[in-house]
Amino acid sequence: MTVFDYDRVSKLAPAVARERSEASPCAACTVRGMTICAPLDSNELAQVSALMTSVELQAGAPLFDEGEDAGNVYNLTSGTLKVYKLLPDGRRQVTGFLFGGDFLGLATQDTYAFSAEAVTSCLLCRFPRHKLEDLMQRMPKIEQRLLSIASNELAAAQEQMLLLGRKTAREKIASFLLMLAKRAKQRGQPENPVSVPMSRTDIGDYLGLTTETVSRTFTQLKQQGIINLMPNHQVKLARCEELEEIAGGY
Structure with missing residues (x-):
């Protein structure tokens, strides 16, 4: 960064x-x-x-x-x-x-x-x-x-x-997580679980979403088993292929 x-x-x-x-x-x-x-x-x-x-x-x-x-x-x-x-x-x-x-x-x-x-x-x-x-x-x-x-x-x-103008909240969050994983891999760091150190408000201000929508979307993806929320701001991408499909082939 x-x-x-x-x-x-x-x-x-x-x-x-x-x-x-x-x-x-x-x-x-x-x-x-x-x-x-x-x-x-x-x-x-x-x-x-x-x-x-x-x-x-x-x-x-x-x-x-x-x-x-x-x-x-x-x-x-x-x-x-x-x-x-x-x-x-x-x-x-x-x-x-x-x-x-x-x-x-x-x-x-x-x-x-x-x-x-x-x-x-x-x-x-x-x-x-x-x-x-x-x-x-x-x-x-x-x-x-x-x-x-x-x-x-x-x-x-x-x-x-594209994220701001053409994607749903679910697609935006999926794309965001995949982007973080890609950037981590480029730096030679673990891409899964991915580090998500920024706040939900910061993520919302980046993606054009409210803090509540960001939190709700993370919770929905967790409940569906697509991601796991882990300690120390880590997110495990449990079902990467499905996450990529949600993101629209990111």
Whole structure:
């Protein structure tokens, strides 16, 4: 959206990002193959690492707010983030959930077009936007990688448009669970049971459903034996083929 401890988070300032002063974790990063650093050799990686600052967030802490100066870009290396926009009447539209390996913060204007907030404890690599742009001039590999990332984001946006506009609540929840399983597999993590760390309200704000509808649909799928709700925000996909049929061949 590694071999060192991603879960160690400051308990003194629970809603504020905390910079880490340790040596760069790039060499040990298990999601490097999914990040902007994937195509870089060791010398190029060292140059990118020199620009990077590690940042930790606790669950619920904001990374940045819509309209804030877009001075930095980020690679999420651990945890889950949600990105969202607020409507004029105060309603919220969650536009996506980000996981380890995901890149965020690029802006066509001088300010961020959306807000980002930690769903779970997160670790990110932060890069000054203008310095990374300068580096891209010397390393076309980074620009090419960002274009690839942008293409994937466009595909994800198109999928969400389908979810919001053409699917029933049951189809939306089934598609959402399969999407989480697919993303987990891409990161080399267990796809079943799948981790669902976000709240029912967050899921509803992503899928265009009320919290009550999300909860009711999960309960119905559980009662039918299609999924099992497990401890620690885990959902077992008990009958995957049936779930795929509900999702409409996701």
